[in-house]
Amino acid sequence: MTNNIIxxxxxxAAAVAIGSMVFSVILLxxxxxxxxxxxxxxxxxxxxxxxxxxxxxxxTSLLIxxxxxxxxxxxxxxxxxxxxxxxYNLFGMKLICVVVAFFLSLYQxxxxxxxxxxxxxxxxxxGLVPKTIQQIKKTTILxxxxxxxxxxxxxxxxxF
Ligand code: HEM
Numbered sequence: 001m002t003n004n005i006i007x008x009x010x011x012x013a014a015a016v017a018i019g020s021m022v023f024s025v026i027l028l029x030x031x032x033x034x035x036x037x038x039x040x041x042x043x044x045x046x047x048x049x050x051x052x053x054x055x056x057x058x059x060t061s062l063l064i065x066x067x068x069x070x071x072x073x074x075x076x077x078x079x080x081x082x083x084x085x086x087x088y089n090l091f092g093m094k095l096i097c098v099v100v101a102f103f104l105s106l107y108q109x110x111x112x113x114x115x116x117x118x119x120x121x122x123x124x125x126x127g128l129v130p131k132t133i134q135q136i137k138k139t140t141i142l143x144x145x146x147x148x149x150x151x152x153x154x155x156x157x158x159x160f
Contacts (some may be wrong), residue, residue: 006072009064010064010072013062017058018147018151020057020061024051024054025054032047032050051113051137055113056113090156094154101147108143116128
């Protein structure tokens with residue numbers, strides 16, 4: 001039962017992260033970019049609100065994935081004696097994807113997003129908003145690619 005709950009949380013976190021990235025950056029943002037942003041109201045624009053929520057959502061989901069992934073390994077460590085050769089090669093490939101996603105998401109949340117946070121306190125950063133939104137869009141596409149690879153390796157691992 002514990003395994004089912006851990007994998008349920010693992011999969012839900014992956015679904016929330018990938019779902020938010022696909023919806024925000026592939027579906028919603030391109031259609032919102034056609035609406036011009038009014039000067040001095042950048043923090044009230046839809047793209048701003050979107051990336052403001054997206055970056056921490058992906059980062060939190062990633063933390064849940066790392067936590068549940070490690071917990072799953074700890075719960076099942078006795079069963080890992082009988083794993084087929086090659087399991088840890090796949091696991092290593094998956095972890096490379098996770099590490100890349102982690103650092104990109106960290107950069108997005110605590111560097112890019114933080115740079116345009118609290119615009120009422122630092123109005124001089126208003127000019128950075130359009131460029132930062134584009135940078136968050138580009139890093140999200142990279143995160144989406146490595147995340148999808150991690151899902152693929154995860155599914156492969158579970159059936160190895
Ligand atoms: C981007 C982050 C991650 C994604 C998207 C992801 C996704 C997945 C998916 C889709 C599965 C398949 C579940 C199934 O079909 O039953 C899985 C399984 C698994 N994941 Fe992750 N995962 C991530 C991070 C991690 C991390 C950081 C760890 C461990 C440190 C981890 C450990 C595992 C383990 C042990 C399994 C089960 C493999 C088995 O049943 O033998 N995952 N993951």
